[in-house]
Amino acid sequence: MSALSPPVDITTEALRVLHVEDDPDLAALTATYLEREDDRFEVATATRATEGLDRLAEANFDCIVSDYDMPGATGVEFLEAVREEYPDLPFILYTGKGSEEVASEAISAGVTDYLQKEAGTSQYTVLAHRISNVVAQYRSRRAVEETEQKLSQLAEKTDDILFMFTGDWSELLFLNSTFEDIWGIPVERVEENPEAFLEHIHPEDRDHARRSMKRLSAGHPDEIEYRVVPPDDDQRWVRGQSKPIFDDDGTVTRIVGFVRDISEQKERNRRFEAIFNNTYTFVGLLEPDGTLIEANDTALSFGGLDREDVVGKPLWETYWVQSNEETQRIVREGVEHARNGELFRDEIRVRGSDREAVIDFSIRPVTDEHGEVTLLIPEGRDITERKREENKRQQIIDRVTDAIVEVDADWTFTLVNEQAEELYDMDEEDLLGRDFWEVFHEARDTRFEEEYRRVMETREPTSFVEHFSQLDGWFDISAYPKENGGIEFYFVEVTEQRERQHELEQTNTVLSTLFETLPVGVLAEDPGRNVLAANERMFDLFDLPGSPEAVVGADCERLADQVSDTFVDSERFVRRIAELIANREPKSNEELALRDGRTFERDYRPIELPGGEGHLWVYKDITELKEREQALQRERDRLDEFAGVVSHDLRNPLSVAQGRLELAREACDSGHLDAIETALQRIDRITEDVLWLAREGRDIGSLDAVAVRDVIDGAWNIVADRTEHAELRYAGDEFSLVTIEADDDRLRQLFENLFSNAIEHGGGDVTVTVGAVDDGFYVEDDGPGIPEDRRHDVFAAGYSTGEAGTGFGLSIVKRVVEAHGWEIRVTDGTDGGARFEITGVEFTSE
Template identity: 40%
Template sequence: MAAGMEILHVDDEPGFAEMASEFLTRRDDRFTVHTTTNPEEAMSYLRDNQVDCVVSDHDMPGKNGIEFLEAVREDYPDLPFILFTGKGSEEVASDAISAGVTDYLQKEGGTSQYAVLANRIVNAVEQTRARRRVDETEQKLTQLAEKTDDILYMFSADWSELLFVNSAFEDIWGLPTDELEADATAFMEHVHPEDRDDVQQAMNQVSAGTVGDVEYRVIRPDGQQRWVRADSKPVLDADGNVDRIVGFVRDITDRKAHERELREERAFVEQTLDALDDIFLVFDTEFRLQRWNEQVLDVTGSAADDVTGAKPTAFVPEDQRAEVSDALDAVLETGTATVQVDVLAADGERVPYEFVLTRLVDDEGDDLGFASIGRDISGKHAREAELERAHDLLGQAKEIAGVGGWELDTETMEMYWTDHLYDLLGVDCERAPSLDESLDVYHEDDREIVEDALHRALEDGESFDVTVRLRRPDGELRWVRSQGRPVVEDGEVVSVRGAVQDVTVQQTRERELEQARQDYETLFNGMNDMAWVMDTDGQFVAANDAAVEKTGYSRDELLSMSPADIDASHGESEVLELIERLPEDETQVFETVHETSDGREIPVEISSSVVSYRGEAAALSIARDITDRKHREQRLEQFASVVSHDLRNPLAVAKGRVKLVRADRDSENLEQAAESLARMDGLIEDLLTLARKGEAVRDWEPVELGDLIEEAWRHVATADATLRVETTRRILADRSRLQQLVENLLANATEHGGSDVTVTVGDLADGFYVEDDGAGIPTGDDVDVFEAGYSEDPDGTGFGLSIVEQVAEAHGWRVEATEGDGGARFEVTGVESDA
């Protein structure tokens, strides 16, 4: 048995509320309707009773429908709430939506409105009940999917349909998920052409029922290339067939770049070491040989398999192995050691070598083993310089290219530069420079900085790292990062070693960024509208001069506040929710009221968008003072309120009562009364439309014109009329107001063209037309079909075409009435298409 539905109906017209209750319970026997005439009584009823849906009027004494809705939402955020009111307007609807209304329904003249209301109630209650059942599960799944940087996906078994994908797809592919939802294989268009066969093969493998993984490149729309790894798994049904495919894609771009750098560095080091005439050896912590250069195999005549894992003593005669062991003890204790021993050559000869051993440690100081370079010293006596260079090669094998090195001997005050430092400074390396010459390369304004830093390194043992300018001999000015580190032995600085790195590009970029920041501040503070930037916690982090001037707060005061502190319409939680819901790729526009430091209230229109501020996501809000516009709207609202509330509610009660009486008995007088009431209702409807539709359009959106015409045709009394839609155009318009325009044109055609009229809607170069084959347009100099009140139909209000003209003008369009093929033709031009 279907569950009952408890309805609370609030309306300050008791007669209307009772009549609505009677129609609703007749419509659906699941309804139990309780009526009350004021929100306070309704809130008391809600606290004491279980209610499934609230239906409320808007214009009521004391507290209106929006205020009542806000009060309900504070205690019952998920309770369905339908605003059923005669005071219908875009502003009321907008306020209701902002306050969290479930549905919005405008009171009409006939009793059919109660069937619509009943359907809205059933839909709202059933949807709420269903949503409560799935919310918890859906929330957990969504949170899980959105907490990962990986793309999580689910496809049909043949990859033809996307069943699920999380937002990480947009971050990695650079495409909106809408494209993937429209075409499940759209992601393949951005797979690197050389990798598509591998990807397709992996997809086919998973569709066949086995796990598949593949690494490939993705080319984003901005041209950026990313490396990804995809792991897919088939999900089988009860019969063992592949039902769907699940998996994840992980961005491995950084890993690939690191692997490439390691390969390049390894290749460079290996090529360099193999080019040496010296022997190069690397042993692990167990003294097993792990790495060597080609010279080891050439000298010893060994094969690679023979030397792998060999001990350091394997290459020397037995009578010298004790010396090798002593050198190993020394390198473990001090970090370095030198030993001269013979190496057993391939021909059996003993070749004298001098080995320099260096202990290897990781970044945390843990032992990795040791490395050794051995140089043939047979017949040679002065090898110190060459061995030192070999030692430097071992120590600098991992240095980044583009950095020049230097060393200052504190005893002799002699300066040594590496070859690359000579290149960087643009000078010849004919001789070693003096200390003064080394300092003279720096810009005259920066030399003192380097000189002071070097002095502290020599006197106090302080390391330094400064960014300064130097001037090359050709006059070119370069920015460099100059670093120095003292070498201390027995408490004394014996030398200072350092590096010089060219950072000109980086410094130029930083200066350009600083100029851009200054330009931004000039534009920001030059605006006439108030503007501020908020962080994701809802705190002001920037405010322009107009915000300071118009709110009356100082800049420091504003930067200690949040939007809720100056917003008279939104609380802190509402402001945070607005920020969280702010779309990333479009502007959010809404109205609110700001309160100044002296208590004045300023109505404003807020335009907010997501920006990057100082490297962090933030919200930029621009507030425009709309005080004058609000005054005009209030005067218009006063007129609409009188018509809507003071006339329509009594009229609705009268029509309802006539309907109830006619259900029991009928008479010609009752029929005439009903027709007169309907006539009055039509006049009121058109007057309200004219009063409330005059504003320029602000809410533009793409609209499929053909679909909207078909929808409007269903709302027009068409009898035996025929509609021909000859347009596939997509235009930019306010959908609701465009539908009013189209419905009025279609209604005009069916009312004046005869019961079997044919209405055609087609394209113009910059718009569209509505044409019928009926009686045509009346002629005469004094005939203006768009004039308010003009009508040839005694039952018409005369406002239909006037509303058409008004809606067109609100869009910036033109509408003209002309003669068609035997009938009337209305052309709407100046319409912008959405390509």
């Protein structure tokens, strides 16, 4: 089998571009800028369409970039000529003549991308990115096509049917020749009619197959077994496994899978099951380590189980065994004996779906020709009835399971059963003939003595529950008078039950308190849809008459009708309650609009109750929350509208001015140009600051490990580029090998604004120092500083004391700091200037 070719690295391979432009100077300029943008680019030029076609015939190109308005033939006519010979070659129409008509004409001719020429050099960056993207996609498609061709060759060598359909099964994309061997019809039949294969699926299985197809089209993988009836052959059993393939939008675009002939396996299974399940005893198959491989129908039916519930688990962890530790121990012991080649047999108790059974249990080993144990066969015969009869006889002998003692009229012990011996931790010989009050001396002057003496005197039986300190426990006691004048006592220790009852009472008290103090309305229904409980908040929300206690037992459907007029859609309110109860599925955060303008939020949960399934409803008034959300959204919308105006009305003229400035510098040398550039840069900074505050200042991007020293140096180089005498210093070498979890762009923006602020107020010879504090860093300068009474104002948007300042720099700094969860404060610098300390920062070593 030949290996698939390794993928081509499209990120480093040379990228050849043919640029067709009737202006030779503009073509040369474009080529120069493109090759500067990406050193992979190799740009060849042509001045008209015919020359471009000649160049295509002489050499291979990865992409064509063409103008529209050219002599002899337009860019679209050139595109049409290219598509005749090169239908898939990327083609970008790059033109100054932008219109919907041209764009529509280009799209109809098969253009790959459409880009309008702009002023300035930044357009070449955009063009380079477009070229790089379309070529990457083109190369990827070619690689996929080559891979698919090789996979198709491999598919013909398998015994399984391999297939690929479109997501809606309307078109066959691939089907190997094994299909013809199993289905008995040619592949071409399915190519012509994608559902032709269904005609040869057994009629009883056809609907099952169609349901599987629908599940796959809906995005769910599926596995199915069904029968195939070829035209001139006996039916065959097959198993299919299929899965959907999704595009980037989550749409199912392909269905792929395989189908395997399992006819022989089915026949073997049928013979085995006929023997395996035709018995009234519990039978299974185990791996030598005790893992259950198979269980017969008798065993599964007894437990109310499906095969999947138990197969694959150790036998001692299956449903039948797991609830009884002694049974688990015996089963483990049996597996150990059997895998050592010994037959094991014992009696165990197992759990069924509606009863417990006692079985005569055995495990027999199965060995191969070398004597190695390869399989274990557990077997169980239900002997419950036999054991029940034995137990009845034993119960007659033992009388009852309670601890029993008898005393005569003189309070002398005359009988002590085995359970009483265990309870009192005394032997029968130590008690018979002794005085009852001597043995149980701590019962004197207690309720025990009072009740016992009353039975002795009145000859009336009694029952009570009391704590007996001598035995350190609670007891349920029954005392009966005997014909000989004595008393018979029955003792049952109920200490654990009493403790559980006490814990339950405490829990109920806590829950009741919580129920009444919750800030939400709560209503619980019993299985018959009657009120089980409701709290005061529920009454407050719906302005219900009466009290929570009075409404217990009321019809919940009638209550829903009564309060439905409170809601905007009263019918929907009642109908939705019925839907939720019918579906029996929890539902949270459903919003309900009330006629008085309020908004409620509703949660529903089905709850298990002793008498069946009840219903729990929770209502919460979220009116204020909704109003706050709406106010916040309106504020965001206003900011977005403002940002759009700034972006459109300032950015576009600014870009034109900057482009013209570049051209002016090339045409002449004037001292005014520097002043113009400074003014434009200030406008650009103001625009950038305003846009960031309006749009991006609300949040930050992903947090990554950022090298602090690199960010600081980069920010300083940008800000101090035209300030020859300004100096950046580090107070130590703490930042050399540390990183911060931060948004790289926003951290750089923070330092740029702090440095700009220092230079703006400290002058061109200012010295800026960056250093570390305990949980962060600081930036200080030796400028005039910030008066203490103005330090709070400096972070306000628009505040500035410098003529060249935008008033947004420090506001942006504060936004970036807060978005990262840090804190910032202003204080005096070491040399009297301003010092900004950012704390709450976590540093990590590289």
